[in-house]
Amino acid sequence: xxxxxxxxxxxxSQFEGPAKTMAAxxxxxxxxxxxxxxxxxxxxxxxxxxxxxxxxGMSPLREALARLTGxxxxxxxxxxxYWVSPLSIEEFxxxxxxxxLIETEALHQSILQGDDVWERDVRQSFETLTEVEGRMEKGxxxxxxxxxxxNSEFHKALISACGSPWLMRLADVLNRQSQRYRLVxxxxxxxxxxxxxxxxxxxxxAALARQALRACRLVxxxxxxxxEIVREALQVHVAEFQIGP
Amino acid sequence: xxxxxxxxxxxxSQFEGPAKTMAAxxxxxxxxxxxxxxxxxxxxxxxxxxxxxxxxGMSPLREALARLTGxxxxxxxxxxxYWVSPLSIEEFxxxxxxxxLIETEALHQSILQGDDVWERDVRQSFETLTEVEGRMEKGxxxxxxxxxxxNSEFHKALISACGSPWLMRLADVLNRQSQRYRLVxxxxxxxxxxxxxxxxxxxxxAALARQALRACRLVxxxxxxxxEIVREALQVHVAEFQIGP
DNA sequence: TTCTCAATAAATATCGAAATTATGTTTGAC
DNA sequence: GTCAAACATAATTTCGATATTTATTGAGAA
Numbered sequence: 001x002x003x004x005x006x007x008x009x010x011x012x013s014q015f016e017g018p019a020k021t022m023a024a025x026x027x028x029x030x031x032x033x034x035x036x037x038x039x040x041x042x043x044x045x046x047x048x049x050x051x052x053x054x055x056x057g058m059s060p061l062r063e064a065l066a067r068l069t070g071x072x073x074x075x076x077x078x079x080x081x082y083w084v085s086p087l088s089i090e091e092f093x094x095x096x097x098x099x100x101l102i103e104t105e106a107l108h109q110s111i112l113q114g115d116d117v118w119e120r121d122v123r124q125s126f127e128t129l130t131e132v133e134g135r136m137e138k139g140x141x142x143x144x145x146x147x148x149x150x151n152s153e154f155h156k157a158l159i160s161a162c163g164s165p166w167l168m169r170l171a172d173v174l175n176r177q178s179q180r181y182r183l184v185x186x187x188x189x190x191x192x193x194x195x196x197x198x199x200x201x202x203x204x205x206a207a208l209a210r211q212a213l214r215a216c217r218l219v220x221x222x223x224x225x226x227x228e229i230v231r232e233a234l235q236v237h238v239a240e241f242q243i244g245p
Numbered sequence: 246x247x248x249x250x251x252x253x254x255x256x257x258s259q260f261e262g263p264a265k266t267m268a269a270x271x272x273x274x275x276x277x278x279x280x281x282x283x284x285x286x287x288x289x290x291x292x293x294x295x296x297x298x299x300x301x302g303m304s305p306l307r308e309a310l311a312r313l314t315g316x317x318x319x320x321x322x323x324x325x326x327y328w329v330s331p332l333s334i335e336e337f338x339x340x341x342x343x344x345x346l347i348e349t350e351a352l353h354q355s356i357l358q359g360d361d362v363w364e365r366d367v368r369q370s371f372e373t374l375t376e377v378e379g380r381m382e383k384g385x386x387x388x389x390x391x392x393x394x395x396n397s398e399f400h401k402a403l404i405s406a407c408g409s410p411w412l413m414r415l416a417d418v419l420n421r422q423s424q425r426y427r428l429v430x431x432x433x434x435x436x437x438x439x440x441x442x443x444x445x446x447x448x449x450x451a452a453l454a455r456q457a458l459r460a461c462r463l464v465x466x467x468x469x470x471x472x473e474i475v476r477e478a479l480q481v482h483v484a485e486f487q488i489g490p
Numbered sequence: 491t492t493c494t495c496a497a498t499a500a501a502t503a504t505c506g507a508a509a510t511t512a513t514g515t516t517t518g519a520c
Numbered sequence: 521g522t523c524a525a526a527c528a529t530a531a532t533t534t535c536g537a538t539a540t541t542t543a544t545t546g547a548g549a550a
Binding site for chain 4: 266267268301302303304305308324325326
């Protein structure tokens with residue numbers, strides 16, 4: 001009989017430390033599966049199915065879903081169950097808009113206050129991101145997850161010196177929302193000849209040069225470029241999946 | 246034997262519609278009790294105690310606490326249980342700062358886009374708020390809860406035309422955080438001769454006159470005034486409660 | 491005695507399974 | 521065809537079992 005308690009075996013634990021409870025572990029797992037699209041947007045989350053799939057009881061499962069509701073990754077309707085939050089162009093515009101607001105404010109403060117530890121973190125996370133991007137160019141392995149992680153870490157590093165836990169918390173939530181959309185559009189994002197790496201380099205450069213306004217403008221443009229690409233991809237996606245028979 | 250399912254009996258249900266599940270009902274109840282300070286900041290939330298107090302089983306209780314964790318009203322540590330999130334001056338400064346950012350942005354957009362329904366809602370919620378304030382002046386009943394509700398509704402109405410669900414959602418979360426602090430300082434807020442009503446009137450006036458910048462500046466000042474008062478009260482509060490025997 | 495640390499006991503959190511209740515769908519009477 | 525009752529499906533909750541943390545006790549060393 002396997003141990004009742006977990007469990008440092010989820011991919012997350014590599015980055016966030018081992019989950020201390022089954023509920024926390026399954027929360028991380030489901031969250032990842034939603035963000036990565038393994039649980040399709042809008043689909044019903046049948047409790048019994050999830051319970052079997054994740055090998056877990058109802059109680060911790062529901063706890064996890066309740067937390068995900070707070071992250072707006074899952075929606076619930078009393079007595080009728082849970083669904084993966086649907087995707088829509090309108091919502092992505094909204095997410096991007098608010099994310100821009102939060103993240104530029106945080107970056108601005110970060111640039112004013114960042115010390116050399118901050119500079120080191122920014123450089124380091126950029127290196128890592130670049131390295132993953134390089135490996136992605138070469139094709140072969142699926143580095144989607146690794147790329148998204150490195151990307152998140154880079155943006156986190158940039159705002160890490162802003163001194164506001166709330167800004168960082170909200171940036172994190174909104175980034176996760178945004179990820180869901182980005183991943184939908186990942187296929188044609190490269191094909192359109194976008195130079196994400198250059199954009200990232202520009203942001204880092206401006207930040208380390210303490211040019212707050214320039215850095216913020218670049219972030220705005222960075223997000224706005226992403227927005228455009230996602231919009232296109234999403235129109236196709238919506239047409240394919242949601243206007244069904 | 247009483248019915249297993251709820252039950253539109255919580256004060257919230259008056260405003261938010263009846264909770265459909267026990268978990269949702271107890272979520273609303275505990276949230277209210279935390280915001281109003283009936284569950285003291287920093288205190289341990291013993292599951293068995295809560296289970297008896299709210300007459301509910303462990304599973305829905307834990308579900309509610311998981312959701313409250315997402316609202317940052319409760320903190321948890323794996324296998325060690327739950328606590329009411331503590332209050333601190335630093336966090337209040339942070340909350341105020343981010344709330345100002347969110348709410349001014351939302352107000353600005355709202356003023357640009359608001360139609361006559363919006364105008365009516367703003368006026369109406371201001372009336373209600375004023376009316377409650379009036380009754381408060383006369384002393385007698387404890388209208389804390391009614392006041393806070395009317396206040397929240399007023400601020401919600403102001404930003405209701407901003408067109409951004411995410412801004413409204415975040416404003417709501419941050420307002421609830423802020424409430425906890427305001428309530429701590431409620432006793433001496435009046436004594437310092439602050440004219441909250443005038444501030445509210447000014448904001449409404451500017452908003453309805455479509456003077457976005459002025460309205461935002463007034464909101465900033467409004468929050469900043471609150472901040473000062475809370476800071477004072479909190480220093481006393483912290484001194485009283487947290488530097489123990 | 492007083493302190494430290496280990497062993498043990500009590501308290502508490504966590505989880506899984508089963509029972510209960512709600513929802514939606516089908517069936518049958520009118 | 522329409523409505524209502526019975527049924528099937530699924531969500532929600534209760535309850536009991538188990539793991540973990542915390543408090544207590546006692547033995548040995550300073």
